[in-house]
Each structure stands twice: as structure tokens, then as C-alpha cells.
Amino acid sequence: MGFVGEEDAIPDKWIPFRPIPVRFTLTQHLIRLFYNPDWNELLYINTCAERLFEGGDKFYIQEIANRLLHAIQCGEVVHTCDAKFMYFRIRATYSEDTVADQMGQITDEVFLQSHAYALNVAKVIS
Amino acid sequence: MTLELAVRVTEVLLGLALLQQSVEFLRGFGVEKKLALLRAPLAILLIAGVYPLWIASILLMTTFILITRFRGPYNGGSDTMSVLVLVCLWFTHIAPSLLWQEIAFGYLALQLTLSYFQSGLVKLENREWRSGKALREVFSFTAYPVSESLRNLALKPRLLLWASWIVIVGELIFPIALLHSVALTIALVFTATFHLANAILFGLNRFVWSWLAAYPAIIWFHHRLMDLL
Numbered sequence: 001m002g003f004v005g006e007e008d009a010i011p012d013k014w015i016p017f018r019p020i021p022v023r024f025t026l027t028q029h030l031i032r033l034f035y036n037p038d039w040n041e042l043l044y045i046n047t048c049a050e051r052l053f054e055g056g057d058k059f060y061i062q063e064i065a066n067r068l069l070h071a072i073q074c075g076e077v078v079h080t081c082d083a084k085f086m087y088f089r090i091r092a093t094y095s096e097d098t099v100a101d102q103m104g105q106i107t108d109e110v111f112l113q114s115h116a117y118a119l120n121v122a123k124v125i126s
Numbered sequence: 127m128t129l130e131l132a133v134r135v136t137e138v139l140l141g142l143a144l145l146q147q148s149v150e151f152l153r154g155f156g157v158e159k160k161l162a163l164l165r166a167p168l169a170i171l172l173i174a175g176v177y178p179l180w181i182a183s184i185l186l187m188t189t190f191i192l193i194t195r196f197r198g199p200y201n202g203g204s205d206t207m208s209v210l211v212l213v214c215l216w217f218t219h220i221a222p223s224l225l226w227q228e229i230a231f232g233y234l235a236l237q238l239t240l241s242y243f244q245s246g247l248v249k250l251e252n253r254e255w256r257s258g259k260a261l262r263e264v265f266s267f268t269a270y271p272v273s274e275s276l277r278n279l280a281l282k283p284r285l286l287l288w289a290s291w292i293v294i295v296g297e298l299i300f301p302i303a304l305l306h307s308v309a310l311t312i313a314l315v316f317t318a319t320f321h322l323a324n325a326i327l328f329g330l331n332r333f334v335w336s337w338l339a340a341y342p343a344i345i346w347f348h349h350r351l352m353d354l355l
Contacts (some may be wrong), residue, residue: 023275029326032272037150039272039329044200046269059197070155093267101257106267 003083007116049090085116132346140211141173143335179219204332211339235347238340246297258287270328
């Protein structure tokens, strides 16, 4: 995710949405077995991204945007006071084809960058 | 296990799975949150065994709304299994005779068996799975490991090769377990452990509850099969 003050500006910093922690404790694993909404939402966002790789339409972009905007509204994602717009981008990480038992060169590239979403009028579309 | 008991236990387990899903949706927003407010009490009524046909019918309708809303399942295979269990339960309740009840409920057992077998077959046909590379890639760079420390498993190719083959063989021989009660017990413990591992490693917690809900059907089916043989 990236934040800017002007709609046409380019974010100078990108932050990952819900980065994974270093490790979980046994108690956290047990809780997540029964209640894990954030991770399941992240899995859904991944599914939307996969649909976009397969040529899916803007429904999936909007689904991702809605969830990111909701996280901002809830205070989960913190941005600077002068930020008025949010961008997001999707990175694709894959390994190049090689022989079956060896890992290929891992490539990480930006697959898609969204348009700007205004934060002050951010109303999540259901 | 009698059909009646198996259906009742399935209702309880499915109710718990749907309740778990609904409580997670309450954390969200939009249509899914509104539907969760309806589905959570319905799931409790299903657990309690109150008007199961009517409750299953309304749950089925809300399920179709959710599938339409997300253009498919929200949570992949776990939602698909929940829907399958719900549909089979519903058909079991509306079936006009014992034979049709058994066909509806038996379909769930067969579908579960085929799901494991087909999954094992697909992995067996895949060179990356046979060499352990598929799991190495999963841990190395995909979005599925739930913590950074788990990525270190990608550095243990021998362990992942063993894990790959244990999963492949376990899934492929699952149908054979239907022919012996001890084998079935071992197979169900194996698959439940597999789902639990997926929940811990990849955060696929909903799979555990959805797939467990189908286990009474397979236990009943095994007993029915033994009666016929």
C-alpha cells in the first residue's frame, strides 16, 4: 500500500498489508484454529489477485480496495496526516521453470498498480 | 453408526463449522457481515437440532447469496465442503424414503473419499510434488506460510520430500480404508492431522471444521458397506 497527498503523486514508500510475524506461540496457534478472520481475509485477497492474473475483471480490484480501505478506516493501517489518497499494488513472486527437483530463479515483480482511492471519502462498498 | 445418529452428529459438526465462519465474518463488513448475523443463530439452531430441514433450507439460501456475492467460495475448499455437507444434509431431510436418504448421505461419503483420492492422484502426476519441490516453493516464497520462521522449512528438502510422499500415499490409499474399521480410524486420524497441520502451517483453520463435519458420513458409510458385504 502507498499513500500520497495529491492524486497524481507517486508514493515514495510502499508498505505490505498485514506482513506475517516472525513466529506464533502455541497459544496463538490455538486461538487461530478457532478464530482467524484477518488471515482468511488475506487468503481471499490472494484469491482475488490470482483471479486478476487469470484475466479477472475490476470486481476483484474493487474487492481488494474495499478491504484495504476498511482496514484503514478501522485504524489497522496507519498513514501520515497529510495522506489523502491510497494506492495499492500487487506483486507476483514465482520461480522460473527448471528441472523438477530444483528451484528455479525466483522472480518478484509488480503485476498491477491500482488507481488512487480517496481516503477522506473512503466508504467501503459492500 | 445408524443413519439417524450420523445425520445428527453431522448437523452438530456442520453447525459448529458455520458458526465459526459466521463469527469470523462479523469482524468484516458489508453483506457478509449482515448475513453472518443471520447465519450465526441459524448455526446454533442446527446444532440444537431445531427444525433441521427449515434451518438447513435457510442456510442453503444464504449460502447461495454468499457464493454469488464473492463469485465463488470465499475460502476455497473449506467453503465448498461446507456447501456439500449442507446440500447432502438437506437432501437427506427431504428424501421420500430411507433408500433416498441413504443415497443422499452416502453421496457425501463418496465425494469426501474421491476428494482425497483425486487430490493424491493430482499430486502423484505432478513432478514437482514427487520431488518435494512443490512444498519447497510453498514455504520459500508463496503467501501461504503464516510466519517467517516457517520459511526455514524450505531449507529442509529431505523432510519436505518425505512429507510430500506421506501426503500423496495417504490420500491415494484413503478409499481402501473404507473396507476395514481399524484402517478407517487410522485414515481419519491421518487426514484430520493433515488438516490440522494445514491450519497451523498455512492458517487454513476453516478446513479443519468443514472437513470434520463430513466424517460422520464416511463412518456411517463404512458400517453400511460392511452390512452389505
